[in-house]
Amino acid sequence: MADAISVTGAFTRAEGKDATFETGLLAPLAGGAVTARMGDTVVLVTATGAKSPREGADFFPLTVDVEERMYAAGRIPGSFFRREARAGEQAILTCRLIDRPLRPSFPDGFRNEVHVVATVLGADQSHPYDIIALNAASLALCISPIPFDGPIGAVRLAWSSSGEWVPFPTYEEGESSAFEMVVAGRLADDDVAVMMVEAGGTSTTWELYSDGTPKVDEDVLAGGLEAAKTWIREMIELQQQMIDAVGAVDKMVPPLALDHSDEILAAVRESAADRIAATQQIADKTERQEAEAALSGQVIAELEARFGDDPAAAKQISSAIRAVTKQAVRSRIVAEGIRIDGRSPNQLRPLMCRVGVIPTAHGSGLFQRGETQVLNFTTLGIGRSDMLIDDLSPTEKKRYFHHYNFPPFCTGETGFMRGPKRREIGHGALAERAVFPVVPGFEDWPYTVRTVSEVMASNGSSSMASVCGSTLSLMDAGVPIKAPVAGVAMGLVHADGAWVTLTDILGAEDAFGDMDFKVAGTTDFITALQLDTKIAGIPASVLADALRQAHSARLDILDVMAETIIEPRPDVRDTAPKISSFEIPVEKIGEVIGPKGKVINAIQSETGADISVDDDGAVGIVA
Structure with a gap:
């Protein structure tokens, strides 16, 4: 039995957030196994590779799974069988978060199956597990026989109310911030090259901005990308300490597939x-x-x-x-400087917007950009319609949520429809994150809000079209959003020493380019961002220029949307429920409900209204 090897490191301006990596104790038969810890959150990440290429594979078969174990938070699963079943949304999003920066770091032509599994063993309800899992995945691959050009470092930053980037924020720090951002990168000479970015606003974004917190615009975000390099470098250095302690590893030398001679x-x-x-x-x-x-x-x-x-x-x-x-x-x-459809690099495709498309919907909006078309629906409900959350985070429910559907016909193809795939869940979460900061709080507007994007046609950037469609349908439904939000997908081509940024990319430009860079926001600030690269990394200065180009495009899109509907309708549609809310003294709750619900049930029966009474005395009446 090998001795365990452990390394611990502290990070700049991150007191109490030391990270510990250990190998040699758990999962000794895996190719590489690392137990990572921050606070009392503990994740075991294993990396295992097949000894030979997958027969007939013309792609790299990398699979990342995240196993959320409810015992990690001292809870028993809420399902009928009291056992964890399929991965929840948070676990799937973490799978994608880990996969995206790792995938470009394997050799071209590598066709061996690789399986990375992150098992959450401890969740202290304070420190999120996803960032330490991503770093542990990089480290597990580095100390395994699998060929991997690492290490890759990652950090989450939160934009505080005082206008500072806080590294490795706790759940509480994240919820009280105006913006959160995950950045992953690798060392490139003396710099850090950015490989992946995932960012978005929070429930307190608008409130903090109204109180004077500096808004996260393109310049602030570019500064955040630059600031992230410090902690990415420190995380890579910590991983390198373990790599050095483990010593030389016999890396497999698999045959690399030759797509063509x-x-x-x-x-x-x-x-x-x-x-x-x-x-x-x-x-x-x-x-x-x-x-x-x-x-x-x-x-x-x-x-x-x-x-x-x-x-x-x-x-x-x-x-x-x-x-x-x-x-x-x-x-x-x-x-x-000419693209497939004849546009210049910074030119948008033709835009079309409509609202009130479906008469029975509480709100509907149609957004089309070139050959990409999304029909979005808004449905309003009462508080008991909130989405209940059963995962390892402190979040118990959501009152605004977005679902994204991508049927095969939207690309002119046939296929099976067996529920949402990981891509659909990821795109839905991105669009949700983009609009969430401008949705009014429950105290201001006591409705549960669900938006659904039906992709009718896709030729690039359907997720950002979903953001625009969501804004249209929300305003059509009379939801008093704080400001309209639009999104656009950017691309990048790097050749002959030149970096060319593309606005509003086609599907083919996404496939043939070096970057997929999606940005959403209002006229004044960014609400969501997602970046993925297919190359080793992109200089932060290039990303900053791309952000500024995306801002110009976003303003043009918002202008076109305003020509269709400039602000939310003054009231909800006739098809939507009408909710009145008020508060009663807590000591009077029992009188309103009555013995075994007799009083409240009688009121509902006589009036046809749906009445809900919360523990704090908040009463909602739906007619």
Whole structure:
């Protein structure tokens, strides 16, 4: 039995938030296993890799799972069987948070299955587990035989009421802040390159801004990205201490998949480069895809006989066509400043907005940007309609929530519809986070609010279209939001030493680019941000410029939305419930309810109203 190795580190301006990593005690048969601790929150993260590539895989099969164990918080699961079942929303979002910065750090062509599992063993209801789990996942991979170009460091920052970035905030510090941001990065020479950002406002955002807290605009956010480098560097240094203590690890040297040979790539370039480039000048998505499919068939037919000795020739030719297509798109953007649909890098697609689309809905809004179209619905309910939360966080319920649906027909494809996938949950959470800061509090407006985005067509940035659609439908429903919110997806192409930022990216530009960067906000401040890269990292200065370009686009979108509906309707629609609320003395609650509910039930029966009485004396009447 090997001796346990443990390292502990403190962080700048983070008193009482030391992190401890330990290996050698738990899960000794896993490829790499690290137990991470901050406060009394404890997470075991394991990383295990298959010894050989997955048969026929043309992608990297990385899976990240988060197992929330209710015993970690001293609770018994609330389900019928009293056992944890499928992962909840928070666990799924943490899976995505861990996956995104790790994925670009594996070798190109690596096709071995890799499974990262984070099991929450202790949850002190003070320190969130997701950030230490992300750092522990990086460390577990580094000390495992799996080839991984790490370590990767991550930190959460909270923008305090005094206008300072607080590192590794507790739940309480996060809830009392105006904005929270997770940043992950890696060392790049003497700098830290940003690889992932996830950020959003809080329930107190508007209140704090009204009281004088500096607003998180593009400049403040850029400063936060720069500030994050200090703690990312310190977290990487702590991981490196353990890596050094563990010593050299025999890394597996797996065969790397070759999508296409150099000979086939050269042949495709020679025979079809000009024809491929021509297909990437067709603006309409359907027409372009039809032209691509027809040309692909022609090129495969022309070259397959030439490489007939290779049984995978057709597949390699198809892969080479995609490589040449990607190069053509990127070269045109960098050299000529012209995109697939003819736009300049900073140009939006045509916009269209409508409200009141469905007469029975409490509120509905249709938002279309180019070929991306989202129909959003708002439904209003009473307090007992709040979403109940049963996870390891202190949150017990939500009164504003957003759901996002992405059916196969929205991309012109067939497929199975078996409930929301991880991507849909992630996109829904992003749109929810973007709008949440402007939704009125229960004290000001006693409704539960659910918004649902139905993606009708998708060619890039349906999540940001969902943000715009949510704003439209909320105002159509008469929800007195504090300010309209809009969002836009940005892209980035890095070639020949140049960085070109793209506004309002197409689906193909997302696939062929180096970054997917989504920003939402009002005219004055940012409410949500999400960034993912496909390369080793992006300089903070480049991100700052992209933020400023996104701000200009956001203002243009808000102007178009204002032409359709400039402010919330003065009252809820006739189809929505009418809620009146007031307070009664706590000692009178028993008289209102009556013995076994006799009084309140009689009132409800005679009037047809739905009456709720909270423990604090708040009374809600729904007619």
